[in-house]
Amino acid sequence: MKTHVKALVVGGGAVGCSIAYHLAKAGWKDVMLVERDELTAGSTWHAAGLLPLFNMGYATTHIHKYSVDFYKTLEAETGLNAGFSICGNLRMAQTQERMDEYLLYSSIAETADVYHEFLTPKEMKDRWPLLNTDDLIGALFHPQDGYINPADVTQAMAKGARQRGVEIVRKLQVNAYKWTGSEWIVTLEKMVDKGGNLVGSGEMVDIHAEHVVTATGNHAQRTAQLLGIKIPAIPVEHQFIVTEPDPALLAYREAGNPEHPVLRDSDSKWYVREERGGWILGPYERGAPACFRHGVPDTFRADLFPLDLERIEEEYMSMIHRIPTTETAGLKDDFNGPICYTPDGNPLVGPAPGLRNMWLAEGFSFGITAAGGTGYYLAQMMVEGEAEIDMASLDPKRYGQWMTNEWAVKKNEECYEHVFILHHPDEEREAARPLRTTPNYDAQIAEGAQMGQVNGWERPNYYGPKDAPSNFDHESRSFRRGAWWQYAKEEAEAIRNTAGLIDASAFTKHLVRGPGATAFLDMFTCNKLPKVGRINLTYALTPAGTTRTEYTIVRLAEEEYYLISAGAWTDYDVDYLKKSAEDFRAAGGDYLDIHDITTQWGVFALAGPNARAILNELVVDAEPETVLSNKRFPWLSMRNIELGMCPVRAVRVAYTGELGWELHFPIEFSRYLWKALNEAGAKHGMKLVGARAQNWLRQEKSYRAFGNELGRDATPLEAGLNRFVDLEKDFTGKQAMLDKGIRAMCVTLLIDGPEDADTWGREAIKLDGEKVGRLTSGGYSVAFGKQIGMGYVRPDLAEPGTKLSVRILGQDYPAEVTVDSPHDPENVRIRMNG
Structure with missing residues (x-):
């Protein structure tokens, strides 16, 4: 057994074996995989083996598609049949709302080249006469996927890995990880199987590894404890049952008919597939409990929990309704095992x-x-520095250190029961909320705020009626224009015409200071650093030259900077900042401090033509009539001012593209300043504004958003941000960015879409019916009275005036590439004097 390796993979389930295989395929030598028991002994062995291509996320859609295509090649490479039944996948719909979900998914699938079809109830009945289609309105069909034998596909990947030089060792349990500064020393205990029990022998071995990958499944909490980090992966009980042979199904197959596709009645929350003349029913019911919240007991191996049939009675009866012949098929077997979940x-x-x-x-x-x-794209990240798709949506640091075990339990149980609940783009799940709140939370609720959450923070999505019932927002969600839409439209119009106030306290805030601060940030970001009292928009790049983070940098002093970035990515940002600073120091750079001060500072964004007049009601200055003028307080500058009794770090910038300021203040002044601004704003037509209107408005200015237009699959130059890139200086990722060239370009589109729906930012962009790009943001433009979107197209299609189309809920609508910042392209309004 090797004791020094390039990469050590911990965990011998399907995920771990795939990672080991793909690392070796990508060219890494000396890859080892260790497993505490037997390969597939975790959740892999009792998985149903389904391979659904359906997913509402861009990265996960690509991951699923790669898996389905890859598994079809394994037998030719390894000689092992993975048991892939390519019978297809039929997702049925009982409501138009469900069909709208499928229509939105259809556009996402187009962007990833996932083939699919839509079927009518009659077409379903003609193909599969055992189905009751009387209450269905249609279905989405993937003919190219199906199900696979989990143990067989895992063993096939393991064999493929061995053929490429991977060493796989069973009966080794990790007991400790130690980082030396250049490598990991992983201490493993040899496990001896005595009388059917997996127990430690007390015999230890150390493996020295440059890289370690943990794929420990249900044992993730033990992994977290060994590493001293938080991992919100906790299993939930999932049960499925197997029926005795169904005589009607047997007759159907004996007549020469093909196997049924995997059936999904999403509105009834279950999947069903054929199994040796009978059926497997897998429900996603309410009330399925989390398990192993602190770790898997040593006595639990390839074990199962007792079945709880009462918990799935509703789903069982709905299976009988959908496939009436199952009523006479008795129960043959049952499974209730742990499957790991995350909050999203x-x-x-x-x-x-x-x-x-x-x-x-x-x-x-x-x-x-x-x-x-996962094996394919993670290997790209490890070997090449980044994957070909943006993997940020799966990054472990999307959850902050504020999370607790109890929070993860509640959210994972909620996530389980939401597998088949409609996935609206404006979905806001209720479990474990409210949790992180600003001091203004109650006041905002009193004004009708309908809250969303970002990184655990509660923030207003929009302000509905003050007397709205508690389920108003839930009932307003739709793939079309829900009841919330009119409120967001009025808020957007207020910012364009009078003024609006946004609570942006969830913004990530970092303080960077010390004798090395300027040199570090100059290397870390791609734009010139601002002068003292000024601000700059800039980007931190990955070593691969793509966009890692967007920052607004405020220079407070020669060696002191205030960095503002997206609220959803606090831990993601601080991790990269601190690791980059460590590298800077290791290379001989001077000392610097980095402090996450997100929770110490509140932020209100005030914008609109009347913004200056509102602040003039409150500002305290020797010359109050000029303190906010362009001469004393120009655009893209910062000043410390006083608004009544509140000290404010005011930044003259507005994400909405109107005259405005971001007001940063010690968070304990939140209630006072909120009240003062509302009282002053009442005289000037100010409205309270939520995140949805702000998202629409920033698209009218072509302001790119991190996680949408900005990510690890596009460079700042491809995003059209050349003016924020200083090619005269050296910075991380510069040469890699230049070497990539321009593969696609970010554009803003105005769309003549339907009267009852807008783009969500997930749709395909087409030319003459052929896909040429995808939207990354979408919404409604109050300035132009039509749909708006941002996205990426081929460089030759990025010129303003180019005629394209965007697919909205199954239909292509005319779209035109517009100039960057179509609303006020000269920035006259944002520079408005007073």
């Missing part, structure tokens, strides 16, 4: 927070579907 259902894939060369691949609720693609 996406796995945790990428660098571990705070650690070097430690990679996580945890929290796979659809592990067989995701295993192949």
Whole structure:
């Protein structure tokens, strides 16, 4: 057994075996995989093996597609049949709302080249006469996927890995990880199987590894404890039952008919597939409990929990309704086993927070579907520096250090029951909320605020009626223009015509200071650094030259900077900042401090033609009539001012593209300043504004958003941000950015869409019916009275005036590439004097 390796993969399920295989395929030598028990002994062995291509996320759609395509090649490479039944996948719809979900998904699938079809109830009945289609309105059909034998596909990947030089060692349990500064020393205990029990022998071995990947499945909490980090991957009980042979099904197949596709009645919350003449029913019911919240007991191996049939009675009866012949098929077998979940259902894939060369691949609720693609894209990240798609949506650091075990339990149980609940783009799940709130939370609720959450923070999405029932927002969600839409429209119009006040306290804030601060930030970001008292928009790049983070940098002093970035990415940003600073110091740079001060500072954004007049009501200055003038307080500058009794770090910038200021203040002044601004604003037509209107308005100015237009699959030059890139200086990722060239370009589109729906930022962009790009943001433009979107197209199609189309809910609508910042392209309004 080797004791020094390039990469050590911990965990021998489908995910771990795929990672080991793909690292070796990508060219890494000396890859080892260790497993505490037997390969597939975790959730892999009792998985149903389904391979659904359906997913509402861009990255996960690519991951699932790669897996389905990859598994079809394994037998030719390894000689092992993975048991792939390509019977297709039929997702049925009982309501138009469900069909709208499928229509939105259809556009996402187009962007990833995932083939699919739509079927009518009659077409379903003609193909599969055992189905009751009387109450269906249609279905989405993927003919190219199906299901696979989980153990067989895992063993096939393991064999492929061995053929490429990977060493796989069973009965080794990790007991400790130690980072030396250049490598990991992983201490493992040899496990001896005595009388059927997996127990430690007390015999230890150390493995020295440059990189470690954990794919420990249900054991993620133990992994977190060994690494000293938080991993919100906790299993939930998932049960499925197998029926005795169904005589009607047997007759159907004996007549020469093909196997039924995997059936999904999403509105009834279950999947069903054929199994040896009978059926497997897998429900996603309410009330499924989390398990192993602090770790898996040593006595639990390839075990199961007792079945709870009462919990799935509703789903069982709905299966009988959909396939009436199942009523006479008795129960043959049952399974109730742990499957790991995360709060949003996406796995945790990428660098571990705070650690070097430690990679996580945890929290796979659809592990067989995701295993192949995860191995492929994670290997790209490790070997090449970045994957070909933006993997930020799966990054483990999307969850902050504020999270607790109890929070993860509640959110994972909620996520399980939401597998088949409609996934609206404006979906806001209720469990474990409110949690992180600003001091203004109650006051905002009293004004009708309908809250969303970002990184655990409650923030207004829009302000509805003050007397709205508690379920108003839930009932307003739609794939079309819900009841919330009119409120967001009025808020956007207020900022364009009078003024609006936005609580932006969730923004990430960092203080960077010390004798090395300027040199570090000059290397770390691609734009010139601002002068003292001024601000700049800039970007931190990955070593691969793509966009890692967007920052607004305020220079407070020669060696002191205030960095503002997206509220959803606090831990993601601080991790990269601190690791980059460590590298800077290691290369001989001077000392600097980096402090996350997000929770210490509140932020209100005031914008609109009347913004200056509102602040003039409150500002305290020897010459109050000029303190906010362009001469004393120009655009893109910062001043410390006083608004009544509140000290404010005022930044003259507005994400909405109107005259405005971001007001940063010690968070304990929130209630006072909120009240003062509202009282002053009442005289000037100010409205309270939420995140949805702000999102529409920033698209009218073509302001790119991190996580949408900006990500690790596009460079700042491809995003059209040349004016924020100083090619006269050296910075991280510069040469890689230049070497990539311009593969696609970010554009803003005005769209003549339907009267009852807008773009959500997930749709395909087309030319003459052929896909040429995808939207990354979408919404409604109050300035132009039509839909608006931002996205990426081929460079030759990026010229203003280019005629394209965008697919909205199954239909292509005319779209035109417009100039950058179509609303006020000369920035006259944002520079408005007073």
